[in-house]
Amino acid sequence: MHAVESSAPALPNDSLHPDLTDAALLAQVLAIYSPRAVAAALSQAGGRDWTHELLARIRQGKARGLPLSLQEIAALQAMLPERPAHYDKPLFRFIDLFAGIGGIRKGFEAIGGKCVFTSEWNKEAVRTYRANHYSDPAEHRFNTDIRKITQAAGLTDDAAIYQHIDREIPDHQVLLAGFPCQPFSLAGVSKKNALGRAHGFECQAQGTLFFDVARIIAAKKPAIFVLENVKNLKSHDKGRTFQIIMETLDELGYDVADANAAAPDAKILDARHFLPQHRERIVLVGIRRDYPFSRDFSLQQIRRLYPQQVPSLHTLLDEQVDEKYTLSPDLWRYLYHYAKKHKAKGNGFGFGLNDPRDLNCCVRTLSARYYKDGSEILIDRGWDSARGEADFQDADNMARRPRRLTPRECARLMGFEAPGEQKFRIPVSDTQAYKQFGNSVVVPVFAAVAQLLLPLIREVTR
Secondary structure (H helix, E strand, C coil), X not given: CCCCCCCCCCCCCCCCCCCCCHHHHHHHHHCCCCHHHHHHHHHHCCCCCCCHHHHHHHHCCCCCCCCCCHHHHHHHHCCCCCCCHHHHCCCEEEEEECCCCCHHHHHHHHCCEEEEEEECCCHHHHHHHHHHCCCCXXXXXXXXXXXXXHCCCCCCCHHHHHHHHHHHCCCCCEEEECCCCCXXXXXXXXXXXXXXXXXXXXXXXXXXXXXXXXXXXHHHCCCEEEEEEEHHHHCHHHHHHHHHHHHHHHHCCEEECCCCCCCCCCCEEEHHHCCCECCEEEEEEEEECCCCCCXXXXXXXXXXXXXXXXXXXXXXXXXXXXXXXXXXXXXXXHHHHHHHHHHHCCCCCCCCEECCCCCCCCEXXXXXXXXXXXXXXXXXXXXXXXXXXXXXCCHHHHCCCCEECCHHHHHHXXXXXXXXXXXXXXXXXXXXXXXXXXHCCCHHHHHHHHHHHHHHHHHHCC
16 A cells, blocks of 8 residues: 555646656656655666655656666556557447546446546545546546536536537546535425526526536437436435436436336445445436437346355455554444443444354445444454453453454455455555545446446447
């Protein structure tokens, strides 16, 4: 794990290109990784002793880099994602909004898609995204704040706004967005009055990021969109928020899969069918209504893509784990007695202790706050509950106090890499990595959604 650094400079190009100069290649890598990590990679390549102090000065523009040897070039290139083979002739083009670290993107790239636009505001997430996802320097654009496009300064006329969006965002067939759910209401405007404008959703609520997605959909008219959010989106504000969203998507001319599904709602997908984590998310798949098959798609079909056997928690864990991931005695004492206190009151608050020997173990939802204490997913290292009740400070028992997951194990629990792999690059600190994985989607879930959509994508790209 590499130490997190302060704000990195902008990349000279979106991704690796064979014509990059030595300086441009070095700058690209330094925009993602810490100078210390780059120094280690270069020094390991042999030849010269690179220092992180020198690389920090190069990164800040206070020094020039030295010409790179072939071994050093290879070492730097190995720290960047490779160009997918299908990018020369992609099946379709897609954009990735509120992208995080690219969890939704992976599945759609795997079926032949080419990402041409990414928007993500968090600088640390962008570092991880760039470390793992190739972006074509000739076609791909990276954006930080989508509102700079959808709410461009000086533009107030709807037509001018849509023209601006159309110019700034490349054409695409599929739109992906894990949009944040900000609280919003009807803002005192009735649906009837709102429909008096060209796009009634413009009057429903301003300043919420869903409506920035809606503006892009209105301007670009992709054939298909896939939107993701927390399960509670359906119940927010007594269901009024979700009602506005569904009415908006309908008004834009899209049929949403399983729109009127009764319980169990097919739009709610649980990661536990793919990996040992209970993580429910709502997925809205919309197909433009002018396609004859717009009402044919259903997420109920995803069941046929469930793996025959969900990997056990044990297969996702490392055999050797640094002692720093074991809870300190003070933190374990706090969590233990906190849970005990609330259990006595009949509350459900407390830690989640998971025995990796249990092949049917399914952990709680990994959250962005996991870095704080790891309480929702603790790995049992042989703690004896009876001895803990008798004498919590028992030395032998305390030596077996639980640990939290490592960031690498979180990557596997979220499906960014398979059991036993270490392919996903983590260029940020543990704290940032926990936040990023906790905010992400479970990759195999959306890979399955992509597989379900593949026949329709083939139809729209004929």
